Amino acid sequence: MPYRQSEKSELRKETRKKHILRTAADAFSSKGYHQTSVKDIADASGISVGTFYLYFKNKEEIFEKLYDEMWAYILSLIAYAEKDISYSPSQVLARTITANLWGYKRFNKLSKIMLIEAIGINPRFQAKYTELMLESVSRMKSGFSQLMRSGSIQIADLDVAATAYIGAVNNVITCLLLSEREYNLNSCAYSLIIFLMQALNMDFDRTNIKHMIDDMINELESNHFKSPTQLF
Amino acid sequence: MPYRQSEKSELRKETRKKHILRTAADAFSSKGYHQTSVKDIADASGISVGTFYLYFKNKEEIFEKLYDEMWAYILSLIAYAEKDISYSPSQVLARTITANLWGYKRFNKLSKIMLIEAIGINPRFQAKYTELMLESVSRMKSGFSQLMRSGSIQIADLDVAATAYIGAVNNVITCLLLSEREYNLNSCAYSLIIFLMQALNMDFDRTNIKHMIDDMINELESNHFKSPTQLF
Amino acid sequence: MPYRQSEKSELRKETRKKHILRTAADAFSSKGYHQTSVKDIADASGISVGTFYLYFKNKEEIFEKLYDEMWAYILSLIAYAEKDISYSPSQVLARTITANLWGYKRFNKLSKIMLIEAIGINPRFQAKYTELMLESVSRMKSGFSQLMRSGSIQIADLDVAATAYIGAVNNVITCLLLSEREYNLNSCAYSLIIFLMQALNMDFDRTNIKHMIDDMINELESNHFKSPTQLF
């Protein structure tokens, strides 16, 4: 039964690939890209170096795969946070920021890779990082653009505001990751949201925001985001 | 006359060291730390590998030197922006942000190194980056703390606000550097300042801020910051 | 069948390791430790530099391995020469010296390494050499001590006698190796034994000693020492 066998082996292959990806994520984030050798990953995965190259074209590819998975995951969180049209702009913003922080905290190790390690690896990755960053800025801009038109926010320049907004969020995450101390997601999210809403000159209700954060975290914790179909 | 000779050769040595530093800055920022070999730097500097090691203990040292120089330069700009006590808080903030943006633009290449490349080089540099980042956050916090007590600003949490603030500034700079397109410093600074002042819930006068930016840029362009005694 | 394969490859690995060791012994003894590069050894072994490092941690390790093997081999010869308790002291001495000379002649190249090259390589090796030399002196002393008590020998000082004795033997070997001319092992051994027995003021029977030398050489030639399990 070649068909079934192939199906089974295909499955096995996917499972193993995920296993290697997970192991590599650990290795990269604890030692850094350049300090992690392919042999390190193979050893930690319990496979041989040769087998590694059966699953990934080269070292760069596995890193990129990891990068892409993480990125897709964060995007899916944001999409989820934004999808319910019944929320007000400030509520959506609160949900989005909360989702962002929660996502990075959830995948602590990969986050370090994405936000910190990636840029310096090589020119190709710098280009990729730049592209994704500009893409984010662009998406943010179109969001802000609508809010501006509806008078929900007031900012001097779409581009700069979007960039600053993303930088603020990312740096809070990065510093939390770098400082390696425990932190309260809830209160961090709250302070950051207040900061950003003020920055956008947006009306908001502190109590309502607190509720939004709580609700969002509950949703994330209870549903499939906790163990998504993607990487982990 | 050994004295004069030594004096002359000492000068020559310093000149050459700066020349190598400048060349290395170019190389690192265009190819990245890991993709730049000592031989690359030597070749680009018109010296031999051996000579490189006459001036620097190793590859890491020259990078760190570059890093420290840049950092010291940015700090000196900030110190300058803050030193005149006749300015109001919002004016000081406007001056500081302007100085920051101006400084990074002035040293385009080195900026890329500092803000982008450094973190991923190796654990030692990650630690160094972390330390300096936390130091910045800390300084920012104590500034915010005073402004809070005097009622000039209103934020939810000192730590988060300081981190978000720095992240906003750095990301605007980074994106400007990464996108590699020309931009108007004046208007970028203005939009960013507005964004941050709103974030801090600070009173401000748009016209006055525009003046502050213009003045600050004029001061920087006309005085010794344009060609400081440090690296360049 | 992974077991067999592993078994086979394990064997292959050992074979190759011995091959490299042998080649390195040649290289070191003909050009000296410092004049022999890892590439030299790799080239002479018909392997790549990378492969060398698959088998040995570094250049020092292969040298030390060679050194230890040779030392162990010589010790095993001496142990063999001494083990039969039916021999008289002078007979044992004759057998031991013969075994020593035979062993060094048998492994001409390695001998040069052990007796000549090793000391000057670096402080670590000097320490190692010193230690082994003092160990030899110490073993010799305890042998002499017994012979003194039984009145078989008469010497002024155990320490000096043991040191002089070893020096005499080693220098005869060294000079034979350095002069690179053919020599008659039998007669060299005989003259050296007479010299040493006289030095210890020991009774001996010239004819019997000649027999001892002949027998010992026959034993060594015919049994497993000729191609020991160790290095060669």
Next chain:
Amino acid sequence: MPYRQSEKSELRKETRKKHILRTAADAFSSKGYHQTSVKDIADASGISVGTFYLYFKNKEEIFEKLYDEMWAYILSLIAYAEKDISYSPSQVLARTITANLWGYKRFNKLSKIMLIEAIGINPRFQAKYTELMLESVSRMKSGFSQLMRSGSIQIADLDVAATAYIGAVNNVITCLLLSEREYNLNSCAYSLIIFLMQALNMDFDRTNIKHMIDDMINELESNHFKSPTQLF
């Protein structure tokens, strides 16, 4: 007065050359030939690298010079010990061995170089060492040859006896140097002399030998050998 000036500068040059030689002897013996760089010697001598090359063709030359000086010094001691024809063979032997031990002790550091370091430096030095060793053996042989004819000694083979004899002496010295502990020259010399006289089957008077040793040491300590015209 060009003549006088040249004379003076010639003297100065010689003085400085000796100074460098002395410093180099220290350096080589404490760190080993390969671990000592030309810069090390220059720094320790208080001169520049360039000046070093004004006095010596290269690193090898200074080492060889040191080697030759030491050798010449030891030979001069032996010549002195042998020159008084009023002594009996056993007395001469006692004086020679004593002089040898005294000489090496006197120049502790250089001794380490000569007896230990030199052989492994490079093929050229190995050849040189071999040559000098064979020369020593040869001289020893002709001495033994005479003593054999006159019936003063009885040995099985001139070559082997001479080689063993030299090896015994050198190893005693080497071990004393390597073990780095204080030792009593007088008693070491005595034990070694007894060992060697027995080895040569020579008649001797223990009391007389002790006197010879004492006298020889006194002569060496009191006359110009203490600070010879040569190197030190």
Next chain:
DNA sequence: AATGAATGAGTGTTCATTCAT
């Protein structure tokens, strides 16, 4: 004569990638 900055060939070692089994 004296300097010491400059050189660059040479060394030990690593590691991403390949390929015979």
Next chain:
DNA sequence: GATGAATGAACACTCATTCAT
């Protein structure tokens, strides 16, 4: 599919020697 031995280009760094001043 799976292995892991083999590869060799690449790299950081050293140091004996030269030579312009």
